[in-house]
Amino acid sequence: MRKRRTAYLSGLLALTVLSGCGSSGHSSKPSASPTAAVSWKFTTLDLxxxxxxxxxxxxxxxPDDKTLHVGVTLKVSDEAWKKFGHGKSPAQRAGDVGKDLGITDAQLQKVQAYLNQAHIQAKTSKTRTSVTFDVKAGQAAKLLRTSFVTHKLNGRTYFTPDPNHPPQIPxxxxxxILAVTGLESYSVAPKARALGASAPGRALPTRAGRCIQRFPQKFASSQRVAAAYGFNQLWGQGWRGENMTVNLVEMDGYDRNDVANYVACTGAHIQLGNVNLGATEPAVGAEATLDIQMLAGLAPxxxxxxxxEDPELLNSGNGADSWAALNNALQRIIDDNADKKRPGSIVSISMGGPEGFLSQPIMQAIDQSLRILTATEQMSVFISSGDCGAFADRQYGSLDVSFPASSPYAVSVGxxxxDLAPNGARTGEVVWSDRSSLSRCENQWGSGGGxxxxxxxxxxxxxxxxxxxYAASGGRQVPDISAAAINLPIYFRGNWVSSxxxxxxxxxxxxGMALVNQGLLARAHIFCYGPDTFYHALSAGAANRPYTDVVAGNNLYYPATAGFDLSTGLGSPNLPAFFNTLAANPG
Structure with a gap:
């Protein structure tokens, strides 16, 4: 996969909370169809x-009346993928992304005809790469010529299609069909990564109208992070995120008053919009609060x-539903940007789960969505590498990595x-890790990697x-890059806390990438995206050194070393050098 760039010819001055609701896609209602009377020949569907x-x-x-949330991921042909990326600009892209990327009208009609015979109303994504629908278990069993049964393994109860009668499709x-999700519940739900915001005893002293004038030494405030990584140097060029977009995927909500207070205290002027894909009033959580405030503090x-998405899905006991919701959010981002050109847009995701406890279709479906976001929507997708060190399944000694950070289309971030001096200046940087309690990880063991x-x-x-x-197995190594992950102040539930x-x-x-792309668009009418960009920047950087190499510490298994390592990847941002490298040699 090559680094990509695009041309762009071209103010968000106040905090504005906007709302959006509903779902995208085309509703496919049961109807008479020339293909509805086709004589189907059935074969096994491998889940x-x-x-x-x-x-x-x-x-x-x-129970027959249990609702299943089913997703069908449709294959993208090799020929279709070749039409995208490789340096093409959005202006050169054909207007109808769906026809260029997804299956044909005739192929989609066959899929719809099969579903129509069971009176299923399905939604098709704009790119024609995903079909989703809700169906009762009894109805799905008849359609797939199987039944659904429950099992118990290692204390967990879950359901699958009857092993003696695997599902059949025409x-x-x-x-x-690339993958079908929602027909099993063994896969564990994705976990959010936010650390410590709700823990007792972590509140920081507040003064001067709910703003802290100076945080104690160890706390990496937005101003200190900006100075350590060179954000402030890009601010000095006039690049503070104007006309740039970051899309977040969340399974909890945030308190608008918390965000408003953080924005007022840091002097930010973000524009914040919501697309609600689940609960009417998502519960306030640390995850969304942390993500929004990190962005606001550094790209104001x-x-x-x-x-x-609906946070209740995380507690439903059906991990597959949570993953379906995450993929639905990715598909909504794809649909919302299919016909809009916002050069340099980005996606940030702070959740994931262990590869070893996920079904293949879930990973295939989300991996293709990430590929579409990268190759056709031309976005970088930053995904946190996990907070359980080298043990993503939360059991010490059991090596595993977190998905979707392990997707080759993700930019995995450790x-x-x-380390800060009394005056707040940076004195060093080490791998984030914590050995104080190894009984079971609760997002506190440190930088995910492996x-x-x-x-x-x-x-x-x-x-x-x-x-x-560790590379002998030939697997994708994570993380790609890293940044500060502890002692970060946020304003949460009316208090400054450490998260x-x-x-x-x-x-x-x-x-940081939003600011870099803003500068590249202003200077050279190009922007860069995709995980390959970060490896290209290292090879092209020479004396620029676009990253600070982290060489001390470990993630409870993999040590930090000179160069790339499985705790911190290529290193942490040296944002001015990263920008200068890409401006001189975008690839």
Missing amino acids: GIPDKVLKAPVTGKV EQIKPY NLRIVDYQ GTRL VSKVFQRPSYQQAPGADNR GGTSAAAPIWAA
């Missing part, structure tokens, strides 16, 4: 569920669009701790240190 999961003892039957539509004139067992190492992942002793995690590191880099 990629591990044998141990299917062979666990059956404990019962799923041969005529199978070639168009940014446009932020917060895509909020975590560091900034080697994927699902995704192969992409061709762009070339850097000094990347050919390490962090790789949840903070991802939006820190997202804010």
